[in-house]
Amino acid sequence: MDTFEPQIVAFCCKYCAYAAADLAGSMRLAYPPNVKIVQLPCTGRVDIFHLLTAIEDGADGVYVAGCLEGECHFMKGNFRARKKVEYVKKTLAELGIEPERVEMYNLSSAMGPRFAEIAQEMTDRIKELGPSPVRTETV
Amino acid sequence: MIIGDRKSLAEILDMIKDCRNILITGCKGCVTVCNVGGLKEVQVLASSLKIARKKEGRPITIEENLLERQCDPEYIAEVSDIIHNYDAVVSMACGVGPQFLSEAYPKQKFFPAINTKFFGGATAHGIWEERCAGCGSCVIHQYDGLCPISRCSKSLMNGPCGGSANGLCEISRDVVCIWDMIVKKKMEQGRLDDLLAVAPAKDWSTSRDGGPRKSIREELTQ
Numbered sequence: 046m047d048t049f050e051p052q053i054v055a056f057c058c059k060y061c062a063y064a065a066a067d068l069a070g071s072m073r074l075a076y077p078p079n080v081k082i083v084q085l086p087c088t089g090r091v092d093i094f095h096l097l098t099a100i101e102d103g104a105d106g107v108y109v110a111g112c113l114e115g116e117c118h119f120m121k122g123n124f125r126a127r128k129k130v131e132y133v134k135k136t137l138a139e140l141g142i143e144p145e146r147v148e149m150y151n152l153s154s155a156m157g158p159r160f161a162e163i164a165q166e167m168t169d170r171i172k173e174l175g176p177s178p179v180r181t182e183t184v
Numbered sequence: 185m186i187i188g189d190r191k192s193l194a195e196i197l198d199m200i201k202d203c204r205n206i207l208i209t210g211c212k213g214c215v216t217v218c219n220v221g222g223l224k225e226v227q228v229l230a231s232s233l234k235i236a237r238k239k240e241g242r243p244i245t246i247e248e249n250l251l252e253r254q255c256d257p258e259y260i261a262e263v264s265d266i267i268h269n270y271d272a273v274v275s276m277a278c279g280v281g282p283q284f285l286s287e288a289y290p291k292q293k294f295f296p297a298i299n300t301k302f303f304g305g306a307t308a309h310g311i312w313e314e315r316c317a318g319c320g321s322c323v324i325h326q327y328d329g330l331c332p333i334s335r336c337s338k339s340l341m342n343g344p345c346g347g348s349a350n351g352l353c354e355i356s357r358d359v360v361c362i363w364d365m366i367v368k369k370k371m372e373q374g375r376l377d378d379l380l381a382v383a384p385a386k387d388w389s390t391s392r393d394g395g396p397r398k399s400i401r402e403e404l405t406q
């Protein structure tokens with residue numbers, strides 16, 4: 046288990062989390078390479094289906110990172126994303142899979158260090174939980 | 185439209201427990217509009233079931249499909265080439281869909297993924313409410329457009345009953361007393377006297393008392 050390296054997919058809004066990831070890079074902040082980023086025009090674009098597909102295809106953890114609440118460029122995108130994350134958490138619980146494998150985060154584009162912190166937080170959390178029970182052999 | 189809720193994953197997983205290869209078919213009609221059995225819901229159900237079965241170590245193959253409507257034979261016929269390629273078919277239409285499919289393809293097994301609930305509409309995004317009981321002889325003109333058959337918990341034609349308090353029905357704080365609304369509307373319109381007339385007992389002969397109903401339009405039959 047010591048050698049377990051989680052596969053984590055992060056759906057990031059280009060106005061905040063994605064820009065914060067860029068900033069983290071410019072600031073030379075290290076964050077775990079386990080996190081694979083998918084850029085979105087707004088977290089409102091993320092669908093329940095995208096989150097489930099990531100899990101289905103073997104991701105050990107999935108998170109959505111959107112703007113701070115009240116600061117979405119499209120008004121309510123991040124609130125909608127949060128509801129979708131909640132739905133997926135419920136679905137996982139119904140299937141006997143830890144709902145903590147899916148999470149919603151909010152940050153601004155100026156929060157490079159917070160981006161790195163979230164990536165670390167999620168990686169630590171998933172390491173603690175172990176590989177996803179959906180993962181078949183090596184994905 | 186017809187409103188439904190999806191069955192629990194546990195119930196659907198139990199239906200398909202012996203299957204290794206299924207088709208999930210949605211419907212572009214009512215169930216798409218009430219977000220329970222359209223394209224997205226088909227994708228979400230397929231993915232959820234695949235996750236569950238991967239977790240059990242018994243992966244399942246799922247094909248996704250969407251029919252224009254599952255309550256018309258011509259659209260049911262569209263899947264004739266593929267319908268027998270699966271161990272079973274899960275329909276995400278209302279209760280009509282899996283029955284039309286079963287009648288058209290007697291050799292295949294069909295499972296309903298939806299619990300069909302009522303005729304209604306969206307009162308807010310994500311919230312649907314009952315508005316019609318399909319009783320077969322509409323009386324809402326007597327009640328200024330508000331239906332006491334579907335919306336009064338006791339389907340009272342003469343109300344309200346003694347359980348009406350502060351606009352709410354005695355059965356639950358979440359249920360509006362439609363008779364309170366009917367009386368208020370009559371008062372606003374200065375037509376409260378309408379309610380002095382006693383409405384006769386409802387004629388239920390147009391409802392389910394004669395068994396399953398049929399509607400025949402001679403000008404359309406061929």
Ligand code: SF4
Pocket residue numbers: 335336337338339340343344345346347348349352353354355360361362363364
């Ligand atoms: S309280 Fe109102 S809605 Fe409830 S049963 Fe009585 S009349 Fe009908």
